[in-house]
Structures are given as structure tokens and as C-alpha cells.
């Protein structure tokens with residue numbers, strides 16, 4: 001088995017950017033599990049199907065191809081909102097978690113980021129990080145991203161969305177967003193991505209040394 005890094009946290013906490021940087025630096029495979037929920041939601045939207053029919057949604061989840069997840073298409077703000085609706089359904093989660101676990105056995109190591117990686121998908125991960133930031137800071141970051149890609153939501157709309165999504169993700173019965181008991185907390189409210197990466201690097205190097213004593 002390779003080395004597994006589990007990164008969880010709420011929307012726009014910086015976990016995705018951090019996960020990509022870690023994977024690049026350590027030569028690990030990276031999976032943004034949010035994209036699997038987004039791909040499921042987009043398939044339903046494209047087919048004109050409802051977002052709350054569990055059997056239909058699970059059929060789409062079964063068809064998600066981890067090798068064909070296109071971030072540029074799936075990043076749209078409305079798809080994130082739709083993804084958090086399909087993500088409450090246990091049959092959807094079962095299908096996607098199974099695919100994510102198959103990914104997680106890759107050598108020499110993997111970085112998975114999402115909401116339930118440390119608690120459900122990879123509870124035995126060698127290192128768990130829980131990346132967070134205040135709702136105001138997260139809304140500011142998302143607002144900037146949306147502006148760059150030509151969207152025109154107001155900051156207040158984005159903040160409302162972030163709060164609604166947090167409530168849905170933390171309040172659901174199946175695999176709610178929460179830090180695993182053994183996760184290291186990283187609050188990036190006042191931290192640059194570089195500083196967050198340096199903090200993570202120290203923890204990763206310690207965990208690697210524990211796994212393979214030199």
C-alpha cells in the first residue's frame with residue numbers, strides 16, 4: 001500500500017489548491033473527490049433529470065469516470081450547489097466512495113481531498129488534514145474566482161451560498177463534514193497558500209519518516 005494523505009474541509013477553504021501542490025511536490029496521485037459529486041450532478045442537469053431522485057442519481061454516480069473529470073467544466077458555481085444536493089443521498093455516496101477507494105490504493109501515494117476522506121473514504125490514512133477558514137474569508141476567495149471567470153454574483157450572494165452549503169454538508173446524516181479525531185487542523189483565514197503548504201509539508205515529512213524510518 002502507498003502513502004495516503006486525506007484532506008477535508010468546507011467550500012473554498014483552500015484544500016484543493018493545497019492538495020494539488022502537495023501531490024506535485026511529492027509525486028503523488030491526486031483526486032479531488034468534489035469533482036465526482038459535481039460530475040454526478042452535472043450529468044443529471046444535462047439530462048434534465050431531478051436532483052433528488054436517489055435511484056436516478058446513483059445510476060449517474062455509477063457511470064462517473066475518474067479519468068475524465070474536467071475541472072474547467074465542473075467548476076461552475078451552480079454545479080457546486082447541485083453537487084451538495086446529490087451528496088446527501090447514501091446510494092450516490094456508496095457508488096462514489098467505492099470508486100474513490102479504488103483510486104486510493106495507487107503507488108507511490110495519493111492525496112484525496114473532499115469532505116469525508118479522513119472519516120469515511122480513507123480512515124487509515126497516514127496523514128489527515130482538516131483545512132478551514134472563516135465563512136467571510138472563504139466567500140471572498142470564491143467571489144474573486146467567480147469574478148475572474150466572468151460571473152456576476154454579489155459577495156453577499158456568495159456568502160449566503162457558502163453558509164447554505166456548509167449547513168447542508170455538516171448537517172447531513174450520511175458522512176457529514178467534520179474533522180476526523182486524528183486530523184490536524186489548518187485554519188487558512190490569515191494564511192497564504194504558501195504558508196499553508198509549508199505547514200502541511202512539516203506534517204507530511206514527519207508522517208513519511210514514521211512510515212519509513214531512515
Ligand code: CDP
Pocket residue numbers: 010011012013016033034035037038080083084085087113114115116117165169
Ligand atoms: O470546491 P468546493 O469546496 O466548493 O466544492 P467541492 O469540493 O467540489 O464539492 C462540491 C460538493 O460535493 C460539496 O459541497 C459536498 O456536498 C460534496 N462532496 C461530498 O459530499 N463529499 C466529498 N468527499 C466531496 C464533495
